[in-house]
Amino acid sequence: xxxxxxxxxxxxxxxxxxxxxxxxxxxxxxxxxxxxxxxxxxxxxxxxxxxxxxxxxxxxxxxxxxxxxxxxxxxxxxxxxxxxxxxxxxxxxxxxxxxxxxxxxxxxxxxxxxxxxxxxxxxxxxxxxxxxxxxxxxxxxxxxxxxxxxxxxxxxxxxxxxxxxxxxxxxxxxxxxxxxxxxxxxxxxxxxxxxxxxxxxxxxxxxxxxxxxxxxxxxxxxxxxxxxxxxxxxxxxxxxxxxxxxxxxxxxxxxxxxxxxxxxxxxxxxxxxxxxxxxxxxxxxxxxxxxxxxxxxxxxxxxxxxxxxxxxxxxxxxxxxxxxxxxxxxxxxxx
Amino acid sequence: xxxxxxxxxxxxxxxxxxxxxxxxxxxxxxxxxxxxxxxxxxxxxxxxxxxxxxxxxxxxxxxxxxxxxxxxxxxxxxxxxxxxxxxxxxxxxxxxxxxxxxxxxxxxxxxxxxxxxxxxxxxxxxxxxxxxxxxxxxxxxxxxxxxxxxxxxxxxxxxxxxxxxxxxxxxxxxxxxxxxxxxxxxxxxxxxxxxxxxxxxxxxxxxxxxxxxxxxxxxxxxxxxxxxxxxxxxxxxxxxxxxxxxxxxxxxxxxxxxxxxxxxxxxx
Numbered sequence: 306x307x308x309x310x311x312x313x314x315x316x317x318x319x320x321x322x323x324x325x326x327x328x329x330x331x332x333x334x335x336x337x338x339x340x341x342x343x344x345x346x347x348x349x350x351x352x353x354x355x356x357x358x359x360x361x362x363x364x365x366x367x368x369x370x371x372x373x374x375x376x377x378x379x380x381x382x383x384x385x386x387x388x389x390x391x392x393x394x395x396x397x398x399x400x401x402x403x404x405x406x407x408x409x410x411x412x413x414x415x416x417x418x419x420x421x422x423x424x425x426x427x428x429x430x431x432x433x434x435x436x437x438x439x440x441x442x443x444x445x446x447x448x449x450x451x452x453x454x455x456x457x458x459x460x461x462x463x464x465x466x467x468x469x470x471x472x473x474x475x476x477x478x479x480x481x482x483x484x485x486x487x488x489x490x491x492x493x494x495x496x497x498x499x500x501x502x503x504x505x506x507x508x509x510x511x512x513x514x515x516x517x518x519x520x521x522x523x524x525x526x527x528x529x530x531x532x533x534x535x536x537x538x539x540x541x542x543x544x545x546x547x548x549x550x551x552x553x554x555x556x557x558x559x560x561x562x563x564x565x566x567x568x569x570x571x572x573x574x575x576x577x578x579x580x581x582x583x584x585x586x587x588x589x590x591x592x593x594x595x596x597x598x599x600x601x602x603x604x605x606x607x608x609x610x611x612x613x614x615x616x617x618x619x620x621x622x623x624x625x626x627x628x629x630x631x632x633x634x635x636x637x638x639x640x
Numbered sequence: 641x642x643x644x645x646x647x648x649x650x651x652x653x654x655x656x657x658x659x660x661x662x663x664x665x666x667x668x669x670x671x672x673x674x675x676x677x678x679x680x681x682x683x684x685x686x687x688x689x690x691x692x693x694x695x696x697x698x699x700x701x702x703x704x705x706x707x708x709x710x711x712x713x714x715x716x717x718x719x720x721x722x723x724x725x726x727x728x729x730x731x732x733x734x735x736x737x738x739x740x741x742x743x744x745x746x747x748x749x750x751x752x753x754x755x756x757x758x759x760x761x762x763x764x765x766x767x768x769x770x771x772x773x774x775x776x777x778x779x780x781x782x783x784x785x786x787x788x789x790x791x792x793x794x795x796x797x798x799x800x801x802x803x804x805x806x807x808x809x810x811x812x813x814x815x816x817x818x819x820x821x822x823x824x825x826x827x828x829x830x831x832x833x834x835x836x837x838x839x840x841x842x843x844x845x846x847x848x849x850x851x852x853x854x855x856x857x858x859x860x861x862x863x864x865x866x867x868x869x870x871x872x873x874x875x876x877x878x879x880x881x882x883x884x885x886x887x888x889x890x891x892x893x894x895x896x897x898x899x900x901x902x903x904x905x906x907x908x
Contacts, residue, residue: 324908363740366908385645389742399733403663415655416741418648460737 312377314468314499315339315362320371322357330369331357333523339501339516341376341467344494346510347503348627349520350637355503356396357523359470362501363393376467389417392461393470398453400445406456407432407441410463417464424463431459435489451482458489469493471502475509487513507627519631526634535625538633539573543623544599545591546606550615552588558615559590565609571597579637589618593632599623649743653751656738660755675716675763676770679708683767683774686834691778699870701778706862707833709767710796714855715824717760717800718807721752725808726816729905739906749809749902753801753895760797782868789865795887796858802891803854805898809905831855836863838876857886 315338322332332354339345347355360366362373364384372379378386401409407428414424432438435455445453454474461469471490475483490513494500504510510517511531518528527534546566550558559577566575574595585591596602600622610617623629631637664671687701728735738748772779811819830853832840837860840847850856860878867875877883 360908365736365739365906385649385742385744388740389648391740393736393740395733395736397733399736401659401734401737402732403734404659408662412655412659413737415658416652416738418651418742 312341313338313374314341314343314376315345315373315501317358317362317373318371320358320361320373321369322354322361322366323369330523332361332368334371335520335523335525336371337518337525337528339468339499341499342494342497343516344490344500344502344514346514346517347501347520348505348507348510348517348631349503350505353520354523355520356472359393359472359501359503363391363470364388389464390467391470392464392466392468394454394457394461394472394474396472396476398445398450398457400453400456400460402445404445405442406437406445406448409445409456410460413460414463419464427463428459431462435459451478451485454478454482454486455489458486462493466498468499468501471500473503473505475504475506483509507631511627517627519627519634521635527630531627534627534630537630538625539595540571540597540599541625542596542599543625543629544594544596544602544606545578545619545621545623546594546610547585547617547619548590548592548610548613548615549586549588549618550590550613554614555588555590558613562590562592562609562613562615565613566592566594566606569594569596569602569605569609571602573597576633576636578632590615595633645742649747652738652741652743653747656741656748656751657755660751664755664759671759672763672766674719675712675759676766678715679712679767680770680774682708682711683771687771687775687778698778699780701775702780702867703836703863703875704834705767705771705775705779705781706866707831707835707859708771709764709793709866710855710858710862711828711831711833712767713760713764713793713796714800714803714858716763717756717797718804720756720759721801721804722808722811722819723816725752725805725902726811726813729809729902730813735906745903745906746899749805749895749899753798753805753898756801756804757794757797760800761794764793764797780868781866785865789862792858792861792865795884795891796862798891799854799858799887799894802894802898806894806901809898809901827853827855832859836860836875837878854887854890857883857890861887 318336320332320335321330323330335358347358349355357366361368362375362380364380364387374380375387376390380387404412410428410431411424414427432441435458437452437455437459445456448456475486478486490500502513514531516528516530517534518525520526527537548562563575566572572594576593578591578593580591594602594606603620606620607617686696686704690696691698691700735748739745807819807823830850832850833855837847837850837856840850857878861883863875864877864880864883
C-alpha cells in the first residue's frame with residue numbers, strides 16, 4: 306500500500322493509558338515517531354507499558370489521553386484504515402485452532418479482501434519460506450512454539466501491511482528459532498516493512514533495532530540509536546566491584562568505601578547496585594563505578610576495599626552494553 | 641463509509657461466514673449429535689413411552705413436538721456462540737484475527753449471531769424427520785402454515801443466538817459449569833416446552849413466571865404454526881402478536897446488550 310511521502314509510519318503524541326480501577330498510568334505521557342522502513346524497539350522490564358502501547362496502536366486498547374496515528378490514520382478516528390495497514394504478532398499464540406495451517410493464512414487474507422488466486426499463491430510461498438510447507442495441512446495444535454511463532458509471522462504478512470508489530474517476538478524461543486527469526490525480521494525490513502518490536506532482551510534490541518526507546522513505569526526514559534544510548538554511560542566504561550565484610554560491619558565499611566571509590570581518578574559516578582537474584586552472601590557490597598577508563602582502576606579499587614576493612618570478592622570491567630545503560634538509568638537490572 | 645471501505649467490510653464479513661461454514665461442515669456429525677441426542681430421547685420418552693403406558697394423553701406428542709423444535713433450535717444456536725466466545729474472550733483470543741479485519745467491531749458479534757442462527761435453524765429442521773420417524777402416527781403437524789413455521793424457527797434460533805452472545809460475553813471461563821446449572825436448567829423447564837401455556841391457568845403464578853422466558857414465546861409460536869385443528873377448532877396459544885413482539889424484542893435487546901459487553905471485552 307502506498308503512503309504519502311513524509312508521513313511517519315507511527316506517530317505517538319502524549320499517549321496516556323490508565324486502566325479502570327488502577328491508580329497509576331500504565332502508559333504515562335509517551336511520544337515518539339517511527340519513520341517508514343525503520344526497526345524501532347521498545348525496551349523495558351515487564352510492566353513498563355510496552356504491550357499497552359502495542360495494544361493502543363493496534364486498536365485493542367482505547368487511549369485515555371493523547372493521539373496516535375499509523376501512516377497518517379488516527380487510531381481512534383479511523384480504526385478500520387489502521388487495521389488495513391498493520392499486522393500484529395502477539396506474545397501468545399492466537400492462531401485459529403479450528404482451521405488447518407494453510408487455511409489460517411488464506412482466511413486471514415480473505416478477511417482483508419485479497420482475491421482467492423493471489424492469497425493461495427502467497428500462502429504457499431510464505432509457508433515455504435518459513436519452512437512450514439511440509440506441514441501445511443495439519444492443525445496448529447500439533448505445532449511447536451517456534452513453528453506457531455513463524456506461522457503467526459506468515460499470517461501477519463498475508464495482507465502486505467505497512468507496519469508490523471512484534472510483541473516479545475523471541476520470548477520463549479529456542480536459540481535456533483531466535484536466530485532464524487532475527488534473520489527474517491532483518492530481511493522483511495530490508496524489503497521496506499516498518500517494524501515496531503518490544504523486548505526485554507538487550508542483545509536483541511541492540512542487534513535488530515535502528516532506534517530504541519528504553520521504558521520504565523510507563524515512561525520513555527531515552528530514545529536513540531543503540532550507539533548513542535551506550536554513550537550515555539558517564540565516562541563510557543563501568544567497573545563492577547564486589548566486596549564482603551561481616552554483616553555487622555557492612556554499614557561502617559560502606560560509609561568508608563564509597564568516598565574512597567569516588568576519589569579515584571577519572572570516576573564520574575559511583576552507584577551502590579541492587580543485589581542480583583539469587584541474593585549473594587549477607588554482608589556483600591556491590592558498587593558500580595562509572596569512569597573514563599575503568600580498566601585502569603582495578604588495583605586502586607581493590608586497595609580501597611582492603612583499606613576500608615573489607616575483602617575483595619570480585620572486580621570486573623563491563624563493556625558499555627544496553628544492559629549497562631538500563632542499569633545506569635534506573636538503578637535496576639532488567640530481569 | 642466510502643464504497644471501497646464498505647466493500648472491504650462486507651467482504652470480510654462474508655469471509656468470516658465462510659470460515660464458520662468450513663469449520664462447522666468439518667464437524668457436522670458431532671454438531672448434529674450434540675444438537676439431537678437430547679430431543680431424540682425427549683421424543684421417545686414423552687411422545688412414545690409415556691402415552692404408551694397411559695401416563696400421557698395420546699395427543700401429548702402433537703403438543704410437545706413444537707416445544708422440542710423450539711428448545712432444540714434455541715439451545716443449538718446458543719451453543720454455537722456461548723462456549724466459543726467464553727473461551728475466546730477468556731484466553732484463546734483466536735477472535736483477534738477477525739477483530740483486526742477491516743470492518744466495524746460490532747460486525748464480528750453480528751456474524752457470530754447470524755451463523756449460530758443458521759446452526760439453530762438446521763438443528764430445528766432435523767427434528768421434523770426425527771419426530772416423524774419416532775412418533776409414527778403420533779406425528780401430527782399442520783401443513784397450511786409452513787411459511788409461518790419457517791419464520792418461527794428462524795426467529796427462535798435468533799433468540800437463542802443473541803442470548804448466547806450476551807452470555808458468552810458476560811461469563812468467565814471458570815463459570816461455565818455454573819452457567820449450565822443456573823441458566824440452562826431454569827430456561828429448559830420454564831419455557832413451556834413440555835406443556836402449553838394455556839394449560840397453566842390453574843397455576844396462575846407459574847403462568848406469569850414463564851412469560852419472562854423467551855423460550856415460552858418460541859414454543860407457543862411453534863405450537864401456533866404446527867398443532868393441527870382438533871375437532872375443527874384451533875389449538876389455543878398465546879396471541880400471535882404478543883409472540884412476535886416478545887421474540888423480536890428479545891432479539892434486539894439481547895443483541896444490543898451482547899454487542900455492548902462484547903466491545904467492552906475486546907477494546908479496553
